[in-house]
Amino acid sequence: MTEHFDHVPTIDSAEDRARYERGLAVLQAIDGGSGAAVMDALQDIAPALAHHVVAYGFGDIYARPGLDPKQRQLVTLGMLTALGGCEPQLEVHVKTSLNVGLTTTEIVEALIHASGYCGFPKALNAIFVAKKVFAERGLLPVQDHLTPEG
Incomplete structure (x- = not known):
């Protein structure tokens, strides 16, 4: 770089x-x-x-020390989702999450998990940021094998 x-x-x-x-x-x-x-x-x-x-x-x-980059990014995704209004920074951190090895499924799951703590509007905003990044990288559709029925 x-x-x-x-x-x-x-x-x-x-x-x-x-x-x-x-x-x-x-x-x-x-x-x-x-x-x-x-x-x-x-x-x-x-x-x-x-x-x-x-x-x-x-x-x-x-x-x-104490957390690896993937763990740090999961925390960051949750915090930015909970704060709301941080969509540009969330976009950077979704990209960084992919760079450090998180999968699209892990990112989506973290954002779904955040919905229980910070509400659907903030989680939806975060999901749409992730969708934009995934689309830019050719990573859609995300295979969600973690639905309650599956």
Whole structure:
């Protein structure tokens, strides 16, 4: 993957630089380019926010031990679904979920599971985001062998 970040805000310490570099490595390993596009889009308005997303979100949080990337993405899908109104970020994370090896069935099942906790409107919005991503990748129809009858 090509380095997409043309402008990195001034970083005050070696520790902050290490956090950013660790986060960038994690982001590049799991992302497939969607996150880099988001970071690039912030460069002309909020490069510091882009830095914090990479350094904190990926360098501090995502890089922690204890959960593998698939588990982290399942948590992220559930949280973004529950929050609602995060469809652009959910789209990035559906793509990332596929990149780290989650199947379409696992993603759909996670979003169905979320419906019991956050309601049908939010789960439907999330499912339609997933459907868009799956269609872009030629992954429709999803084979659902997990229906109550089956």
